[in-house]
Amino acid sequence: MTTSFVPLVLLGGLTAAGVYxxxxxxxxRMLLGLLLIGNAINLLILVVGGPSGNPPIRGRTSDGYTxxxxxxxxxxxxxxxxxTMGIAAFVLAMAYRTYRLNTEEEVADDPEDAKVxxxxxxxxxxxxxxxxxxxxxxxxxxxxELDALPGHEGSA
Amino acid sequence: xxxxxTLIPLPVLVPALGAAATLIAxxxxxxxxxxxLAALSVSVTACAALLYLADRNGTLVLNVGGWGQSVPxxxxxxxxxxxxxxxALMLVVSSIVLLAVVFYAIGQGVRDGDERQPVSIxxxxxxxxxxxxxxxxxxxDLFNLYVGFEVxxxxxxxxxxxxxxxxxxxxxxxxxxxxxxxxxxxxxxxALVYAATGTLNMAEIAVRLDDVSAGTRSAIFAVLLVAxxxxxxxxxxxxxxxDSYPTAPAPVTAVxxxxxxxxxxxxxxxxxxLLFPSGGLDPVLLVAALLTMVIGILGAIxxxxxxxxxxxxxxxxxxxxxxxxxxxxxxxxxxxxxxxAHHILVQTTLFLVVGLIERQAGASTLQRLGGLAAxxxxxxxxxxxxxxxxxxxxxxxxxxxxxxxxxAGAQIGSVLAWTLVGGGVLTSLLTLYVVTRVWTxxxxxxxxxxxxxxxxxxxxxxxxxxxxxxxxxxxxNVGRMPVGMVAPTGALIAVGLALTIFAGPIFSYCxxxxxEVLDRSQYITAVVGER
Numbered sequence: 001m002t003t004s005f006v007p008l009v010l011l012g013g014l015t016a017a018g019v020y021x022x023x024x025x026x027x028x029r030m031l032l033g034l035l036l037i038g039n040a041i042n043l044l045i046l047v048v049g050g051p052s053g054n055p056p057i058r059g060r061t062s063d064g065y066t067x068x069x070x071x072x073x074x075x076x077x078x079x080x081x082x083x084t085m086g087i088a089a090f091v092l093a094m095a096y097r098t099y100r101l102n103t104e105e106e107v108a109d110d111p112e113d114a115k116v117x118x119x120x121x122x123x124x125x126x127x128x129x130x131x132x133x134x135x136x137x138x139x140x141x142x143x144x145e146l147d148a149l150p151g152h153e154g155s156a
Numbered sequence: 157x158x159x160x161x162t163l164i165p166l167p168v169l170v171p172a173l174g175a176a177a178t179l180i181a182x183x184x185x186x187x188x189x190x191x192x193l194a195a196l197s198v199s200v201t202a203c204a205a206l207l208y209l210a211d212r213n214g215t216l217v218l219n220v221g222g223w224g225q226s227v228p229x230x231x232x233x234x235x236x237x238x239x240x241x242x243x244a245l246m247l248v249v250s251s252i253v254l255l256a257v258v259f260y261a262i263g264q265g266v267r268d269g270d271e272r273q274p275v276s277i278x279x280x281x282x283x284x285x286x287x288x289x290x291x292x293x294x295x296x297d298l299f300n301l302y303v304g305f306e307v308x309x310x311x312x313x314x315x316x317x318x319x320x321x322x323x324x325x326x327x328x329x330x331x332x333x334x335x336x337x338x339x340x341x342x343x344x345x346x347a348l349v350y351a352a353t354g355t356l357n358m359a360e361i362a363v364r365l366d367d368v369s370a371g372t373r374s375a376i377f378a379v380l381l382v383a384x385x386x387x388x389x390x391x392x393x394x395x396x397x398x399d400s401y402p403t404a405p406a407p408v409t410a411v412x413x414x415x416x417x418x419x420x421x422x423x424x425x426x427x428x429x430l431l432f433p434s435g436g437l438d439p440v441l442l443v444a445a446l447l448t449m450v451i452g453i454l455g456a457i458x459x460x461x462x463x464x465x466x467x468x469x470x471x472x473x474x475x476x477x478x479x480x481x482x483x484x485x486x487x488x489x490x491x492x493x494x495x496x497a498h499h500i501l502v503q504t505t506l507f508l509v510v511g512l513i514e515r516q517a518g519a520s521t522l523q524r525l526g527g528l529a530a531x532x533x534x535x536x537x538x539x540x541x542x543x544x545x546x547x548x549x550x551x552x553x554x555x556x557x558x559x560x561x562x563x564a565g566a567q568i569g570s571v572l573a574w575t576l577v578g579g580g581v582l583t584s585l586l587t588l589y590v591v592t593r594v595w596t597x598x599x600x601x602x603x604x605x606x607x608x609x610x611x612x613x614x615x616x617x618x619x620x621x622x623x624x625x626x627x628x629x630x631x632x633n634v635g636r637m638p639v640g641m642v643a644p645t646g647a648l649i650a651v652g653l654a655l656t657i658f659a660g661p662i663f664s665y666c667x668x669x670x671x672e673v674l675d676r677s678q679y680i681t682a683v684v685g686e687r
Contacts, residue, residue, distance in 0.1 A: 027329060034337070044344065044347045076356075080343055091332060
C-alpha cells in the first residue's frame, strides 16, 4: 500500500498540537486539544482507507481510477465526528458550569438603567421625606400607624 | 438458533427503547420507574436465556439487519453481535447488578428524594448506560465495541456530574478528559488494525493478523492495551479512578465501580486471546498486574474516606484479573473470568453499603464514624459479608477466585509468575487489613472515640449532595434503613454468596468459557464459517 506523505505529516502536526493543548489546565484549551487529536485520527482512518481519487459509486470510473472508494473508512469517520461533537458539547457545558461556580457572577449594570435610577433617586428622596418617622419611645405592643413600617411591626 | 437471534439484541434494544420512553415520561416519575424496572428485568431474563443457550449450543452469532457473509470464508458485511460463554456470563452478572442498583436508587429516591432532584434525567441516562455496557459485551466488531464504549461513557459523564455541584464538576472534568483520551487512543488502534487487516470484524481480524509481522502485531496490541488499560484502571493508567468515582451519588458509584472497569477488562481478554494470542506482551502485563495489585492496595491503606478506600481496592483487584489473563493458561483465564464475576458483585455491594452508612451516620470518612455495629447490627452484617468476601476469607468466592489464580501462577512456575503469586497473597492480606480497619473504626469503636465523631452531614442525600456539616446530635433522626435500599443490597450479597455455594458448577462453567476463549477456532468458525 502506498500513501501520500502530506496527510501523514499533517496528522503528526495535528496530534502534536493537540497533545500540547491537552497539557494546559484551561478546559477550553483541553477541549481544543481533544478536537485536534480527534481530527488527526480521523485523517489517519481516511489515509488508511485507501488512496485518493477512487470513485465513491460502484461501477463508475473517475479519471481512470476504477476501484470503488472504501465506504467503511468514511462511515467510521462520520461516526467518530458525531461522537466527538456530542462530547464537545458536554465539555463546553461543563466548562460553562465551572465558570459559573468558580468566578463571581456579577451581571454588569445597564448604563441606561443607571441613568434612570439616578433620576429616580431624587424622586424617592422626596417620597421618603413625606413618610412618618419612627420614634422608638412611642413603639408599644398596641397597634398603631407605625406598624406599617418595616422593622417596627408591633415590637415590644 | 431462531430463538437466539431474537434474544441477542434484546439486552441492547430494550434498555435503549426504555431510555426513550422514560425520557418522554420525564414528568411522571412513577411511570419512569416502572419502565426502567420492566426494561432491566427483560434484559436480565434475556441474558439468562442467552447464558443457557450459549452454554448448550456454543457461540451464538447474529448479523444485524441480515448483512451476513457475501463470500464464504470472508467476514460478514454488517455489524455482528456474538455471544459466547464469556460474554454471556458478563451479560448476566452485569444485568443483575444494573437491576439491583436501580432498585436501590429508587428506594433511596423515594425515601430521601425531594423536588430538586433531576430524577427525570437519571433513569434515561441509566438505561443508556446499560445499553452501552451490553453493546460492549455483545460486540463482535471492533468499531461496534468502540461505539459501545462511547455510549456507556457518555451516559457515565452525565451520571457522574448529576446535579453539577462544585465537587462533581471538578471530578467530572478529569474523568471526561481521561476517558476521551482513552477513546481516542482506542480509535487510533482501530485505524491501525484497519490499516493492517482491512477489516473490523474481530473474527476476521484474528484470522488476518496471523499474516501480519510479529512486530507490527505487538505495536498494535500495545496501542489497544493502553486504551483498554485506561478504561480498566491498570496501574500506571489508574490514577483517574479514585479521584473521580467517590464524588458521585452512591448508586452511581456502585454501578461504575462494578461495571465500567470490567468492560475494560473484558476488552483486554478479547484482545489478548482472540486478536493477539501469541502472548508477546505477557511479561509487560504481568508486571503491570503486580504493580496494580500492590500499589493499589497501598493507596487504600492511606485513605480515610471509605469511598476512596474502596476505589483504591477496586484498582488493586483489577490486578488479579490482569494477572489471570496474562498467564495465558486455561486455569488462569478461568480464574480471571470467575474473579471478574465475583468482583463485579462484591464491589457494587460494598459501594451500596457505603451509601447506607452515609445515609445512617451522615459521613463516609473514618474520622467521623464509630459505633455503627451497636447502632445497626443489620448494617454491620451487610458490610462484613462482602468485606470479608473481598478480603478473600475462605468460604467466600473471593477466596475461590484467588486460589485459582495463585494455582495458575504456580503452574507456569517462572520467576515472574511466582513473584505475582507472592504479590497476590500480599495484596489479599492487605485487603483484609484495610477492610478490618474500616470495621474496627466505623463499627467497633464508639462514636466519641472518632476524632471528628461529633460532626456529620446535615441530611441523607440521595442524588444531589451539597455537603453541609452540623453537630451529630443536631442531626434529625433518619430512622431505620429503608427496605428499598437494604433489600437490593441483600439481594446482591445473596447473589455473591451463590457464587460460593454453587462454586462447583459456576467454576466449571468458567473453565468451559476460558477454554472457548483460548481456543479461538470456535469463535472464528461461528462468525466467519469453516475455512
